[in-house]
Amino acid sequence: xxxxxxxxxxxxxxxxxxxxxxxxxxxxxxxxxxxxxxxxxxxxxxxxxxxxxxxxxxxxxxxxxxxxxxxxxxxxxxxxxxxxxxxxxxxxxxxxxxxxxxxxxxxxxxxxxxxxxxxxxxxxxxxxxxxxxxxxxxxxxxxxxxxxxxxxxxxxxxxxxxxxxxxxxxxxxxxxxxxxxxxxxxxxxxxxxxxxxxxxxxxxxxxxxxxxxxxxxxxxxxxxxxxx
Amino acid sequence: xxxxxxxxxxxxxxxxxxxxxxxxxxxxxxxxxxxxxxxxxxxxxxxxxxxxxxxxxxxxxxxxxxxxxxxxxxxxxxxxxxxxxxxxxxxxxxxxxxxxxxxxxxxxxxxxxxxxxxxxxxxxxxxxxxxxxxxxxxxxxxxxxxxxxxxxxxxxxxxxxxxxxxxxxxxxxxxxxxxxxxxxxxxxxxxxxxxxxxxxxxxxxxxxxxxxxxxxxxxxxxxxxxxxxxxxxxxxxxxxxxxxxxxxxxxxxxxxxxxxxxxxxxxxxxxxxxxxxxxxxxxxxxxxxxxxxxxxxxxxxxxxxxxxxxxxxxxxxxxxxxxxxxxxxxxxxxxxxxxxxxxxxxxxxxxxxxxxxxxxxxxxxxxxxxxxxxxxxxxxxxxxx
Numbered sequence: 001x002x003x004x005x006x007x008x009x010x011x012x013x014x015x016x017x018x019x020x021x022x023x024x025x026x027x028x029x030x031x032x033x034x035x036x037x038x039x040x041x042x043x044x045x046x047x048x049x050x051x052x053x054x055x056x057x058x059x060x061x062x063x064x065x066x067x068x069x070x071x072x073x074x075x076x077x078x079x080x081x082x083x084x085x086x087x088x089x090x091x092x093x094x095x096x097x098x099x100x101x102x103x104x105x106x107x108x109x110x111x112x113x114x115x116x117x118x119x120x121x122x123x124x125x126x127x128x129x130x131x132x133x134x135x136x137x138x139x140x141x142x143x144x145x146x147x148x149x150x151x152x153x154x155x156x157x158x159x160x161x162x163x164x165x166x167x168x169x170x171x172x173x174x175x176x177x178x179x180x181x182x183x184x185x186x187x188x189x190x191x192x193x194x195x196x197x198x199x200x201x202x203x204x205x206x207x208x209x210x211x212x213x214x215x216x217x218x219x220x221x222x223x224x225x226x227x228x
Numbered sequence: 229x230x231x232x233x234x235x236x237x238x239x240x241x242x243x244x245x246x247x248x249x250x251x252x253x254x255x256x257x258x259x260x261x262x263x264x265x266x267x268x269x270x271x272x273x274x275x276x277x278x279x280x281x282x283x284x285x286x287x288x289x290x291x292x293x294x295x296x297x298x299x300x301x302x303x304x305x306x307x308x309x310x311x312x313x314x315x316x317x318x319x320x321x322x323x324x325x326x327x328x329x330x331x332x333x334x335x336x337x338x339x340x341x342x343x344x345x346x347x348x349x350x351x352x353x354x355x356x357x358x359x360x361x362x363x364x365x366x367x368x369x370x371x372x373x374x375x376x377x378x379x380x381x382x383x384x385x386x387x388x389x390x391x392x393x394x395x396x397x398x399x400x401x402x403x404x405x406x407x408x409x410x411x412x413x414x415x416x417x418x419x420x421x422x423x424x425x426x427x428x429x430x431x432x433x434x435x436x437x438x439x440x441x442x443x444x445x446x447x448x449x450x451x452x453x454x455x456x457x458x459x460x461x462x463x464x465x466x467x468x469x470x471x472x473x474x475x476x477x478x479x480x481x482x483x484x485x486x487x488x489x490x491x492x493x494x495x496x497x498x499x500x501x502x503x504x505x506x507x508x509x510x511x512x513x514x515x516x517x518x519x520x521x522x523x524x525x526x527x528x529x530x531x532x533x534x535x536x537x538x539x540x541x542x543x544x545x546x547x548x549x550x551x552x553x554x555x556x557x558x559x560x561x562x563x564x565x566x567x568x569x570x571x572x573x574x575x576x577x578x579x580x581x582x583x584x585x586x587x588x589x590x591x592x593x594x595x596x597x598x599x600x601x602x603x604x605x606x607x608x609x610x611x612x613x
Contacts (some may be wrong), residue, residue, distance in 0.1 A: 053607050056523075058606045058610075059605075059606070059607045078528060079528070079529075082522065082525050082528070083525065083527070084525075085523065085525045087525070091523050093520075097519075101237040101238060101240060106233065106237070113234065119230065
């Protein structure tokens with residue numbers, strides 16, 4: 001087994017809705033090796049997205065620890081967590097979440113605004129990322145001028161552009177037809193295999209999960225099955 | 229600067245709404261620049277006058293005349309070097325829109341008091357010796373094409389002649405100038421002796437006295453001693469500087485500053501509500517975008533700055549458009565109202581004030597959505613998407 005990039009130890013996450021306390025994750029522990037492509041599966045409400053949010057540093061666990069790349073992220077302040085996200089993790093959402101007023105190029109450049117790169121360097125990095133996802137010729141197009149698959153490619157380029165070690169994908173093909181979904185999954189596979197990115201993907205789709213190296217099943221906040 | 233493109237693009241997310249909001253704010257700032265300049269124009273006129281002169285006017289209202297006999301007593305007050313008088317004539321020349329002040333004065337004493345006014349000795353002598361004579365400022369002479377020898381008909385609105393005749397005719401006997409570095413004078417001067425003799429009522433009274441003091445630093449004491457002379461009389465006086473007098477005179481029409489400020493206040497209050505509502509609406513639409521920015525690593529304070537920056541950019545751009553239009557049309561307005569407000573112009577400090585106001589407007593309208601954006605949790609916002 002190769003070195004762990006992600007270590008999750010006895011993580012619980014609960015929310016309070018009115019007077020009711022809802023436990024979404026219960027003392028969950030798992031390791032994700034560096035360079036893995038992991039699919040998180042499970043029924044609705046099983047805690048997949050909550051776990052993904054915790055791994056991406058979007059939320060704090062109620063208890064337990066999360067270590068990514070050797071750094072405990074569960075105890076970071078909001079400010080430090082934002083800085084950590086900017087440098088270490090790329091996000092891909094189901095609905096792409098591109099800024100509609102910006103061109104593909106400018107959307108991809110967004111994370112680089114937080115760096116000290118010059119305007120020219122930002123443009124070059126964004127062009128390279130768009131090249132990787134095969135959309136360099138669509139750089140000037142706005143999201144509404146692109147197909148769903150193309151928008152998701154732009155979103156992947158945006159996730160890649162700051163060269164993160166971890167790609168966190170929440171139902172990245174949930175809004176796409178089968179053929180386009182397969183293209184996106186091939187792209188994620190390529191990024192995993194050829195660019196060494198660790199990919200953690202939440203999906204309902206067993207066909208999408210087939211692209212992963214490992215599949216983990218969650219139910220009611222606990223791991224119920226792990227398949228290789 | 230690297231965020232400017234992002235801010236600018238964000239502004240035009242809803243192009244029509246942004247253009248309409250921009251137009252509303254631009255109109256508000258157009259009004260701001262013009263009305264502020266009108267207020268400054270009035271005050272500018274006030275500030276040009278000398279500080280070594282005092283005005284003795286009726287204590288309660290400019291329409292209550294003072295007895296001409298007061299002049300001798302004022303002249304004998306300690307600290308007074310000289311005194312003369314003037315009156316408001318009113319009246320119309322051809323058209324009510326041809327407004328300019330007309331003052332009956334004692335010719336020699338008046339030009340002696342206002343020694344900065346320039347008139348040839350021959351013309352001054354002719355003014356003093358011609359009962360129906362008038363001297364006019366060069367600006368009026370050029371505006372109406374008057375020359376020496378012309379007869380100027382004025383239709384009285386306050387001062388009829390005996391029998392109700394309202395037509396007064398004055399012979400132009402001289403043209404005078406003001407100091408070259410000050411706003412040109414605009415007052416037609418009439419011979420008081422003729423006016424007083426020919427008017428139907430209030431003979432032997434004047435509108436106000438002009439007093440030159442020996443020591444401007446002691447002007448306050450001189451003013452108090454003059455007013456003390458007439459305390460508890462039927463015609464009490466109020467002695468003030470020329471600036472105060474002119475301001476008080478304008479207040480007879482209405483507090484120009486207060487009226488203008490009231491209009492501006494109403495305009496900006498409306499704009500505040502309009503822009504605040506627009507920014508709040510824009511924020512609600514962009515909650516998922518804010519969540520994405522935070523996901524990408526933008527801190528809470530970065531989001532606060534971006535949203536506040538967008539509001540400030542919107543009001544700044546609109547303000548620059550509005551004030552730019554004001555600057556472009558100001559020469560035309562100055563020409564149109566030059567007879568009422570010769571000092572009208574848009575001063576750099578008005579524009580700077582406008583920029584400051586625009587930043588303030590942006591902060592006030594943007595702060596609440598920006599704080600909401602700052603406090604927004606990513607998970608909650610993504611869930612709403």
